[in-house]
Amino acid sequence: TKKKLLLLPGDGIGPEVMAEVERVLAWLNQSGRAQFEYETDLVGGCAYDAHGEAISDAAMDKAHAADAVILGAVGGPKWANVPYAKRPEAGLLRLRKDMKLFANLRPAICYPALTEASSLKREVVEGLDLMIVRELTGGVYFGEPKEIVTLESGERRAVDSQLYYEHEIDRIARVAFELARARGKRLASVEKHNVMRTGVLWKSVVTRVHEDYKDIELTHVLADNCAMQLVKWPKQFDTIVTDNLFGDVLSDLAAMSTGSLGMLPSASLGAKDANGRRPALYEPVHGSAPDIAGKGIANPIATIGSLGMALRYSFDLGKEADLVDAAIAGVLAKGLRTPDIMQDGMTKVGTVEMGEAIVGELKRL
Amino acid sequence: TKKKLLLLPGDGIGPEVMAEVERVLAWLNQSGRAQFEYETDLVGGCAYDAHGEAISDAAMDKAHAADAVILGAVGGPKWANVPYAKRPEAGLLRLRKDMKLFANLRPAICYPALTEASSLKREVVEGLDLMIVRELTGGVYFGEPKEIVTLESGERRAVDSQLYYEHEIDRIARVAFELARARGKRLASVEKHNVMRTGVLWKSVVTRVHEDYKDIELTHVLADNCAMQLVKWPKQFDTIVTDNLFGDVLSDLAAMSTGSLGMLPSASLGAKDANGRRPALYEPVHGSAPDIAGKGIANPIATIGSLGMALRYSFDLGKEADLVDAAIAGVLAKGLRTPDIMQDGMTKVGTVEMGEAIVGELKRL
Ligand SMILES: CC(C)[C@H](C(=O)O)[C@@H](O)C(=O)O
Ligand SMILES: CC(C)[C@H](C(=O)O)[C@@H](O)C(=O)O
Numbered sequence: 001t002k003k004k005l006l007l008l009p010g011d012g013i014g015p016e017v018m019a020e021v022e023r024v025l026a027w028l029n030q031s032g033r034a035q036f037e038y039e040t041d042l043v044g045g046c047a048y049d050a051h052g053e054a055i056s057d058a059a060m061d062k063a064h065a066a067d068a069v070i071l072g073a074v075g076g077p078k079w080a081n082v083p084y085a086k087r088p089e090a091g092l093l094r095l096r097k098d099m100k101l102f103a104n105l106r107p108a109i110c111y112p113a114l115t116e117a118s119s120l121k122r123e124v125v126e127g128l129d130l131m132i133v134r135e136l137t138g139g140v141y142f143g144e145p146k147e148i149v150t151l152e153s154g155e156r157r158a159v160d161s162q163l164y165y166e167h168e169i170d171r172i173a174r175v176a177f178e179l180a181r182a183r184g185k186r187l188a189s190v191e192k193h194n195v196m197r198t199g200v201l202w203k204s205v206v207t208r209v210h211e212d213y214k215d216i217e218l219t220h221v222l223a224d225n226c227a228m229q230l231v232k233w234p235k236q237f238d239t240i241v242t243d244n245l246f247g248d249v250l251s252d253l254a255a256m257s258t259g260s261l262g263m264l265p266s267a268s269l270g271a272k273d274a275n276g277r278r279p280a281l282y283e284p285v286h287g288s289a290p291d292i293a294g295k296g297i298a299n300p301i302a303t304i305g306s307l308g309m310a311l312r313y314s315f316d317l318g319k320e321a322d323l324v325d326a327a328i329a330g331v332l333a334k335g336l337r338t339p340d341i342m343q344d345g346m347t348k349v350g351t352v353e354m355g356e357a358i359v360g361e362l363k364r365l
Numbered sequence: 366t367k368k369k370l371l372l373l374p375g376d377g378i379g380p381e382v383m384a385e386v387e388r389v390l391a392w393l394n395q396s397g398r399a400q401f402e403y404e405t406d407l408v409g410g411c412a413y414d415a416h417g418e419a420i421s422d423a424a425m426d427k428a429h430a431a432d433a434v435i436l437g438a439v440g441g442p443k444w445a446n447v448p449y450a451k452r453p454e455a456g457l458l459r460l461r462k463d464m465k466l467f468a469n470l471r472p473a474i475c476y477p478a479l480t481e482a483s484s485l486k487r488e489v490v491e492g493l494d495l496m497i498v499r500e501l502t503g504g505v506y507f508g509e510p511k512e513i514v515t516l517e518s519g520e521r522r523a524v525d526s527q528l529y530y531e532h533e534i535d536r537i538a539r540v541a542f543e544l545a546r547a548r549g550k551r552l553a554s555v556e557k558h559n560v561m562r563t564g565v566l567w568k569s570v571v572t573r574v575h576e577d578y579k580d581i582e583l584t585h586v587l588a589d590n591c592a593m594q595l596v597k598w599p600k601q602f603d604t605i606v607t608d609n610l611f612g613d614v615l616s617d618l619a620a621m622s623t624g625s626l627g628m629l630p631s632a633s634l635g636a637k638d639a640n641g642r643r644p645a646l647y648e649p650v651h652g653s654a655p656d657i658a659g660k661g662i663a664n665p666i667a668t669i670g671s672l673g674m675a676l677r678y679s680f681d682l683g684k685e686a687d688l689v690d691a692a693i694a695g696v697l698a699k700g701l702r703t704p705d706i707m708q709d710g711m712t713k714v715g716t717v718e719m720g721e722a723i724v725g726e727l728k729r730l
Contacts, residue, residue, distance in 0.1 A: 075559070089559040119597050124484045140505075140527055141560055148562050155531045158566035162505055162525040192613075194440070194454040195506055197513050201523035227614045228621040231596065232484050248557075249592045249614060256593040 003315055005038035006066035008059070008095075011045045011088060012288025013298035013351075014072025020300035020355030021070055021307050024324065027359050033320055034311075039066075043095070044074030044088035044288070054091030063095060068314040069281040070307055071095070073288035088288075096136050099279040101268035102168065103175045104134040104247065105309075106285060108234070108254035111263055113332040117341055118259030124233065128258055131183060132240045133176040134247025136268055138168045139198070141244045164198045164243070169205040171271065176241035177213040184238030186217045190226045190246055202243065223250070230254050255285045262286055262340045263328075265305035267313050280314045282306035296350045299338040301328055304358060327361035368680055370403035371431035373424070373460075376410045376453060377653025378663035378716075379437025385665035385720030386435055386672050389689065392724050398685055399676075404431075408460070409439030409453035409653075419456030428460060433679040434646040435672055436460070438653035461501050464644040466633035467533065468540040469499040469612065470674075471650060473599070473619035476628055478697040482706055483624030489598065493623055496548060497605045498541040499612025501633055503533045504563070506609045529563045529608070534570040536636065541606035542578040549603030551582045555591045555611055567608065588615070595619050620650045627651055627705045628693075630670035632678050645679045647671035661715045664703040666693055669723060692726035 005025070009018035018040075028034045041047075041059040048054050054074070063069050075088040084090075095101070110118065110128040118125045143161030150156050173189070180187040189206040193199035203220055210218045221229065223246045229236060230253055242250060255261050264286070270279035284302030292298055308324035311317040336357050337346040349357065370390070374383035383405075393399045406412075406424040413419050419439070428434050439453040449455075460466070475483065475493040483490045508526030515521050538554070545552040554571040558564035568585055575583045586594070588611045594601060595618055607615060620626050629651070635644035649667030657663055673689035676682040701722050702711040714722065 084562075084565065087559060093560070119485055119489045121484055121486055143524070146562050148566055156566055157528070157530050158561075158563040159508070159529075160527040160561045160563050162527060164523050166521045192610075194452060195458070195613075196523075196525045197449075197511050198523040198525050200449065201513055201521055224613045224617040227592070227618040228626070231618060231621045245557075245610075246614075248560075248589045249611075252589040253592040253596060253618065256596045261593070 002035045002037045004066045005036055005310075006062050006069045007038050007040040008043040008069060008071045009040065010043050010072040010074045010288065011076050012073055012290045012293040014044075014074070014288055016293070016296065016298050016351045017284070017300040017303040018070070018072045020351060020358070021303055023355045023359050024304055024307055024362070027362050028320065034315065034317055043071065043091040045076055045079040047091055048079060048082055048086050048088065052086065054086055054088055055094055060094065060098060063099060064279075067277075068310045069095065070303070070310060071281055071283040072303060073284065073286065075288050076290040078290070093141065095281060096268060097142060099281065100137060100270040101279060101281055102135060102137045102271070103172055103269045104136040105179070105267040105269070106132040106134060106247075106251040106255070107264065108132060108251070108258050109260060109264065110258040111260045111332060114259045114263070114341055116259070116343065118257060120231070120257050120259075124235075125258060128234055130234060130237045130240065130254065131179055132242070132247060132251040132254060133172065133179060134251055135168065135172045135243050138164050139244035162196065162198050162245070164201055166201065166205055169202050170209055173206045173209040173241060175269070176239055177209065177216050180216050180239040181213065185215060186219075186238040188219050188221045188226070188237050188240045190221050190223050190240055190242035190250065192223045192246075193220075194222065198243070206241070226250060227253060230257060251285070262299035262338070263301045263305065265302050265309050267306070267309045269313065278314065280310065282310045296352065297339050298351050299340050300351050300355050304328065304355070323362060323365055326365055327358045330361040330365070331357045367400045367402045369431045370401055370675075371427045371434045372403050372405040373408040373434060373436045374405065375408050375437040375439045375653065376441050377438055377655045377658040379409075379439070379653055381658070381661065381663050381716050382649070382665040382668040383435070383437045385716060385723070386668055388720045388724050389669055389672055389727070392727050393685065399680065399682055408436065408456040410441055410444040412456055413444060413447055413451055413453065417451065419451055419453050420459055425459065425463060428464060429644075433675045434460065435668070435675060436646055436648040437668060438649065438651065440653050441655040441658075443655070458506065460646055461633060462507060464646065465502060465635040466644060466646055467500060467502045467636070468537055468634045469501040470544070470632040470634070471497040471499060471612075471616040471620070472629065473497060473616070473623050474625060474629065475623040476625045476694075476697060479624045479628070479706055481624070481708065483622060485596070485622050485624075489600075490623060493599055495599060495602045495605065495619060496544055497607070497612060497616040497619060498537065498544060499616055500533065500537040500608050503529050504609035527561065527563050527610070529566055531566065531570055534567050535574055538571045538574040538606060540634070541604055542574065542581055545581050545604040546578065550580060551584075551603040553584050553586045553591070553602050553605045555586050555588050555605055555607035555615065557588045559587065563608070571606070591615060592618060595622060616650070627664040627703070628666045628670065630667050630674050632671070632674045634678065643679065645675065647675045661717065662704050663716050664705050665716050665720050669693065669720070688727060688730055691730055692723045695726040695730070696722045
């Protein structure tokens with residue numbers, strides 16, 4: 001039976017980079033390595049323009065029916081003044097919440113060819129390979145109350161609720177311990193227990209789950225200190241687990257440190273159901289980059305890499321995922337660079353050329 | 366009349382670095398440049414050991430009565446298991462809240478002598494001089510409800526409330542615009558309005574206050590993007606204003622980037638009363654460093670620099686504050702280094718030697 005994907009290109013450079021994902025899918029199908037069928041739909045500002053909502057119910061139905069969703073990016077200044085509930089990000093947040101994608105895996109890898117692109121010193125980032133596991137359906141993103149109220153005095157007051165249940169922390173901790181076990185066997189749990197009650201609960205639940213993973217070395221790191229340590233010596237970390245908001249900030253920080261921001265994929269996973277099926281969404285770490293949209297110069301590697309993660313985590317196609325990674329490494333070794341990663345002496349290419357070159361490598365490998 | 370200080374050395378290396386502040390105070394008094402009198406009291410773990418509270422009511426009374434408070438640092442593993450309300454940090458948080466110190470000024474400066482100490486490339490940090498203005502008495506630090514409850518099912522749930530009133534955002538924005546006006550005339554307001562209602566309110570209030578500061582260039586930056594940009598090219602910022610939690614993480618990140626973490630002071634200020642009196646607390650950005658406490662090797666420069674900020678912001682002694690800054694630059698130029706900032710070819714000194722050398726410079730200047 002065919003594997004079913006939903007592609008949601010979204011806004012800005014999303015459609016351009018997603019076209020290159022389609023190119024790789026065509027190769028997978030033609031080479032007989034796998035049989036994918038896919039639909040596409042709208043999410044973000046483009047969905048608002050079409051339907052008045054950042055994602056339609058019909059698109060949500062397709063997302064639930066698919067074996068995996070690949071997303072480009074959402075947002076842009078064009079939608080700065082749409083109502084809050086309809087802003088582009090609301091589409092992405094609804095996908096995460098309704099699909100119950102509680103585990104966000106964000107690898108921060110320094111590609112050898114790009115070591116010099118980092119603002120950090122070479123020795124600080126060379127060989128960096130860390131995994132940030134971010135809780136994605138709880139915390140301040142979704143807790144209620146979440147509102148702006150006008151008081152009798154006429155003054156406004158806003159509130160967001162940072163809220164965690166024990167079971168939410170338990171399940172994300174288990175995902176992180178499992179990943180750490182397959183990696184360097186070290187896990188740093190990041191919260192702010194000296195100020196936040198959610199941090200106290202977080203630390204206590206992760207400590208209890210650790211009982212089931214005695215082979216993993218667990219440390220507890222305060223979020224502010226973690227930000228510092230990620231700048232000072234990121235290689236001290238192997239796997240990091242943290243909440244939705246700290247994960248948002250720290251994973252972006254780590255991604256930028258690698259110098260490979262335009263290269264980094266991510267996976268957002270739910271729990272396996274009784275049939276072993278697991279809801280999943282894959283997207284690049286970078287945003288919609290409205291300033292370069294439509295110019296044909298966006299880097300498609302992070303989105304193609306996200307398809308690679310889908311092959312690995314949703315379709316058990318580890319060999320094909322390795323091929324995708326090898327093809328990306330191959331084109332970089334050949335000196336091909338989109339403008340965001342351009343270096344002296346390299347060959348500047350656009351989005352399409354980069355996608356074609358990656359498929360070219362795949363055919364050769 | 367004498368100026369009244371309260372010194373709260375706190376835990377870990379706090380007492381060691383505070384002793385060097387006393388040395389500088391002695392010089393100020395003896396040289397006739399100012400007349401300070403001071404008391405000392407306990408805060409943090411040492412206060413808990415003595416009184417069962419992280420700060421006593423008597424110490425709070427002294428803090429309210431003083432013209433300014435200088436604090437060392439609080440916390441350490443020794444107090445990992447004390448009840449939440451009595452943990453060392455609670456003393457610091459009570460000082461901030463009860464003294465109404467809503468504006469936390471955290472300069473992030475790259476000292477020329479220490480450019481190489483940064484993990485960021487020389488060209489990225491050389492000459493860096495930015496000011497982070499952090500809201501300090503609101504947000505998730507103090508919002509209610511803030512609790513862990515056990516549900517009927519036996520499961521625990523934790524909540525912290527990220528809460529902001531319009532007037533809280535208004536007053537911190539004004540402090541930041543004023544500072545920006547005296548600096549590079551550029552202000553970046555940092556929040557997460559795409560996910561948080563407090564971010565929406567924050568952005569709208571800062572935009573309104575901007576009407577009164579049309580000479581300042583205002584930009585709005587999402588917190589995750591700000592973390593990235595602080596790593597990529599921190600010099601793009603001049604003054605940053607943000608909430609309590611983002612300010613905690615981003616200011617630590619910026620401080621570490623400069624390579625000068627052990628060197629950076631901070632000021633926490635309240636509003637001026639009818640008599641022009643303003644509550645104020647000054648403290649180093651670094652923590653209590655329990656691993657090196659009692660060894661006589663801690664760097665006292667950040668705490669002496671905090672006294673320098675007190676001279677400037679609380680006592681209108683700008684000339685004396687400049688002298689303190691010049692004395693610090695002077696000892697660095699002479700090659701004196703505590704171990705945290707030691708470099709090849711420099712002279713390693715301890716806490717006391719560093720303090721003595723700074724006073725020596727002050728006498729010469
Ligand atoms: C677009 C935005 C809602 C999103 C988030 O804050 O989670 C993004 O920053 C991310 O990290 O995926
Ligand atoms: C010690 C702790 C409570 C404090 C904070 O989180 O504000 C510290 O990290 C700081 O930045 O001053």
